[in-house]
Amino acid sequence: MAEEDSRRYRYIHYVVDHCLANWVVTDPNRVSPEKRHRNYQAATETPYVYLCGGRSFLVKKNPYGLAIGLTLITAGILYWVFEAPWAWHHQSPAVVIIFSYLWVLTLCFLVKASTSDPGLQPKNIHLPFDSTKLLLESGPDEYFDTISLPYYSNRTVGASVKYCATCHIWRTPRMSHCLVCNVCVQNHDHHCVYINNCVGAGNYRFFLWFLLTTVITCFYLGTFMFLRCSRYRRMEGYESFADFVKHSPVSLLLGLLSCVGVIYPLLLLLFHTYLTANNITTREYLNNARGNPDYVNVFDTHSILKNLAINWLASPYKNKVYHPRDTIREDLSTMILPPLSSFKISRFATNN
Numbered sequence: 428m429a430e431e432d433s434r435r436y437r438y439i440h441y442v443v444d445h446c447l448a449n450w451v452v453t454d455p456n457r458v459s460p461e462k463r464h465r466n467y468q469a470a471t472e473t474p475y476v477y478l479c480g481g482r483s484f485l486v487k488k489n490p491y492g493l494a495i496g497l498t499l500i501t502a503g504i505l506y507w508v509f510e511a512p513w514a515w516h517h518q519s520p521a522v523v524i525i526f527s528y529l530w531v532l533t534l535c536f537l538v539k540a541s542t543s544d545p546g547l548q549p550k551n552i553h554l555p556f557d558s559t560k561l562l563l564e565s566g567p568d569e570y571f572d573t574i575s576l577p578y579y580s581n582r583t584v585g586a587s588v589k590y591c592a593t594c595h596i597w598r599t600p601r602m603s604h605c606l607v608c609n610v611c612v613q614n615h616d617h618h619c620v621y622i623n624n625c626v627g628a629g630n631y632r633f634f635l636w637f638l639l640t641t642v643i644t645c646f647y648l649g650t651f652m653f654l655r656c657s658r659y660r661r662m663e664g665y666e667s668f669a670d671f672v673k674h675s676p677v678s679l680l681l682g683l684l685s686c687v688g689v690i691y692p693l694l695l696l697l698f699h700t701y702l703t704a705n706n707i708t709t710r711e712y713l714n715n716a717r718g719n720p721d722y723v724n725v726f727d728t729h730s731i732l733k734n735l736a737i738n739w740l741a742s743p744y745k746n747k748v749y750h751p752r753d754t755i756r757e758d759l760s761t762m763i764l765p766p767l768s769s770f771k772i773s774r775f776a777t778n779n
């Protein structure tokens with residue numbers, strides 16, 4: 428009987444073992460070596476758990492972002508269960524429809540900002556033979572022997588080309604290493620604990636729109652909750668405020684939640700509006716621009732509208748270099764590469 432059961436439900440075991448555990452949420456460290464067919468399944472040193480077969484990810488460490496998502500979902504459910512029927516019949520169906528639209532937008536931007544690739548750069552797996560040179564700030568000697576990259580750091584113009592001693596790659600201007608995610612990110616703005624992801628070239632637009640929709644949703648909800656709480660006598664016939672709160676505690680709860688919930692996103696929105704109007708990242712502002720009258724922002728287009736459009740409307744960075752869903756072809760770290768031609772020699776050859 429037990430054997431028959433195990434055969435009958437084999438497809439369920441198959442789905443759980445091969446699809447759910449290895450598809451819905453994948454922690455690469457829990458995937459057995461023989462089942463690693465795609466890059467994300469073999470990324471054992473990654474700080475992420477992958478979702479939906481490597482299509483998106485979440486940072487494993489300190490998942491505060493889930494708390495923000497749960498608060499948003501709880502507020503939505505409370506509104507639809509306790510407030511929406513009253514608002515639909517006594518105010519207007521439009522009040523409920525507009526709230527629902529704003530709520531969906533906020534949740535979508537939160538999910539996009541939390542689970543999108545912020546501009547991750549892969550680590551260099553071709554390490555120098557002499558391991559004592561790994562931690563050199565200026566990079567191992569052989570890198571200079573092949574292609575001479577300029578090690579350039581200038582706080583006045585805020586642009587630098589540096590070698591990352593952790594990822595063993597050269598960082599292009601605006602690229603920085605995130606200590607939480609332990610990875611280099613293009614246009615790294617900051618690591619946001621609330622969305623639990625780095626904010627960089629790939630998801631800055633989603634982060635900005637998440638802030639804006641959160642502020643609008645909080646103001647909208649707060650205003651209607653304030654209206655309902657302040658007109659309890661005229662609109663609902665209650666004798667006292669205490670009587671009203673006893674019958675509709677959720678109105679007061681949602682009102683207070685939206686008042687408290689709007690403070691931090693509003694401050695961040697104002698700060699990021701200033702940053703995007705100048706096309707400067709949080710990192711550049713805090714490390715170089717703040718209190719430095721000589722600072723020259725080389726990324727400023729000298730048009731506030733253009734700067735805002737670049738950050739709020741332009742398509743996020745599409746030249747992704749990190750492709751978690753690609754099939755693993757071979758272990759490149761053990762592959763013996765042919766020696767690279769010298770940059771100097773090839774330039775010399777071209778000139779002649």
Ligand SMILES: [Zn+2]
Pocket residue numbers: 591592593594595603604605609610611
């Ligand atoms: Zn790095």
Ligand SMILES: [Zn+2]
Pocket residue numbers: 605606607608609617618619624625626
């Ligand atoms: Zn990060």
